[in-house]
Amino acid sequence: MISSILLLGGIGFLAALVLGISAVTFAVKMDPREQEVLDQLPGANCGACGYAGCAAFAHEITVNPEAEMACPAVNEKALEAISAVLGRSLGGSAPLIACIRCKGAPAETTNRYGYIGPKDCRAAQIVAGGPKGCQYGCLGLGTCEEVCPFEAIIMGEDGLPRVIESLCTGCGKCVSACPRGIIQLIPRTGNYWVGCVSKDTAKEMKPLCKVGCIKCGICGDVCPFDAITVSKTASAEIDQDKCQRCGLCVSACPTGVISALSVPRKVHIIAEKCKGCSICEQVCPAEAISGKVKEPYLVNEGKCIGCGLCIEKCPSDAIERIIS
Amino acid sequence: MKTFKGGIHPPEEKQLVKDNPIVDFPLSSRYHVLVQQHLGAPAKPVVKAGDEVKKGQVLSEPLGFVSVPVHAPTSGRVREIGRIVHPVTGLLAPCIVIDADGREEWAHGLPLERDPFAMSREELMDAIKAAGVVGMGGATFPTHVKLSPPKDKTIDTFIVNGAECEPYLSSDHRLMLEQPERVLKGTGVIMKVLGLDRATIAIEANKPDALRLMREKAPAEIRVEALKVKYPQGAEKQLINALTGREVPSGGLPMDVGAVVQNAGTCAAVWDACARGIPLIERITSVTGRGIMQPKNIRVRVGTPLREVIDFCGGLNSVAKIIFGGPMMGIAQFTQDIAIMKGTSGVLVLREEDTNITAYSACISCGRCVEACPMGLIPSVLSKLGEKGMHQKAVENNLLDCVECGSCTYVCPANRPIVHFVKHLKALSRAAGAKK
8 A cells, every 4th residue: 555655656756857857958948928929819820921820920920020910810909919018019901801702692593513522612613613603603612611710601591601790800711712712801991892703794694693793884883983993894893992982882783792891881070170161061972961160060870871072072181980 | 465453344335336437527507616625825816706717727826835726627707706615624715616618628738748757857746736736535735745755855665545445435446447547657657756666556455356457557667565455544654554564653754764655546636737737627536325316436527516416416315414535534514515626535425324423421441442543542541631621631642643534433332522532632732832
């Protein structure tokens, strides 16, 4: 009894000694900030930063004072925390979000043949370019859902993938996985996108899909900012830098192929700066601005469509955009 | 009898069409000539809508060395540069639509009368390239590229591939039986280009009549060898291994072991190009399978609409699958609105009962695919990696050596689409490589 206790205790002591010594002699010196930075990173190891994983990037950004914030998935709060840890201000890129540029659910589209192979869009694409009638549309086998490290894409009941806006970090994994190239990253600031990338003419597309872009060009005509390019051989394309999020194209589109992020986009008048000139009231197409001359004007958020026309015209820079 | 290790022996089914003499397909009213009918760099159309073209006139110019032109199959007018489904990619691809005028006027000077054996090596190569000759077995790799090995490689073996190991098909068989001179003379021309004084014609033993005729007609320097009937006997690397015992190294090409292999149909096309200046505008195709009313071997122009070919062969009986090429490596089509191309060695129409269209299940690790693989790979492992999309691991398992012959898929009791997984992995690996 005693001997067993002594024996086991002795083995335990010896092992503890070996572990203790190796912990001291073989200790890897690590900048303690590295761990703090790593704690703030998303931890999905998605590789969108160009490094082997979150740990590799945390190391790089800690030891290299020149390193920029390359993680597209980091949120604003984490960015601030990392900046505080490293003692330098890191300008993160504008937050992005993935959008699915196809609205052709199986109910709206035709198939060319029955596909029974592996459940992976990339594999289906090899077989005569995929089973879908439209050679540009979503194959609906869920490869984007599969590769998303943040579980931000789910296959909807209609057979099309759906991006959960609150979870998407804009890492871009789905963009490179989609064999049809229908996933695009757009600024998170509430932009619009055309839910179709077909290069077919309206006549070619009609028998294949009921909801695609028919290249009518109406959106391009109504856009007050010249942000939409339209051609007969490519779906309408919204220039995200020019788009002011007025939403006129959405209501003008006859097939309803233009979508928007669900974040409401509004403007806000900074009372201290407003001189009460009433120009904003005059340009507002939604009659959302009211007030008395020479007093700060007010925005009715319920009516505001966030077109931003007032921002452009305001002589005293008193109007800003808010994402409420 | 000579052969290689591994492989399978599916039902040959050649009796449907092998005794039917080649018939000329009549002139169509409209042709859809795909601009890209070869492996390699694209070509660019050089005609425009409204142009008058003559038979054999160049329609597109190659962009790069590994590229070939296409030619007008008959005289007529270019209707438009349109788009048609490409039988290989399944996507719409540019094609030159020609309305035939029925006059069949040749482009100026054609056909020529010249002696290829009096021409220099360079002149012959130029003639082959200008004629747009590609591998006629189905792979459509430009022939002039295969005939120009780099300086540091010595070629000592030239094999003419008459194995035709794909079940159902008999186009090479009929060509060797009915036009042996074209094959043999073309072989002579390629021997001259390669600077060799001997060649081997390899034919599977299930074509005794072709073997007999070739042995009778072949000059002393061309040897005719019978091969065991086994699939894929006509695959380049297996053919070289069977005849010479040499093994093409992993990741290598036949030229690494001093060998060049050309299909019998390619040899015939080379002869036409060199002796008569006739470009590759027609080929021999087996239209066969139990789903077609009258299986036929036809001499058909490149660009002929598939619908007309099917009508010419009595129409469809009942159809589950239409395949361009053979049942093992051919490509299934989803529409009849496509056109015959340079690599269409066969049009195979299968009925429901000739196919096995069922869902696949999990690998049971039985090892039949390992036994069947002629390349000595472990297809079961590749297929499992394919399910997970693990292409790096698959490359470590010699993914890139797979010739996609389909022997593994044929024997798999779980119906696993192993070749599909391999193609998927290869595409993933290529995409990852391109990103770097």
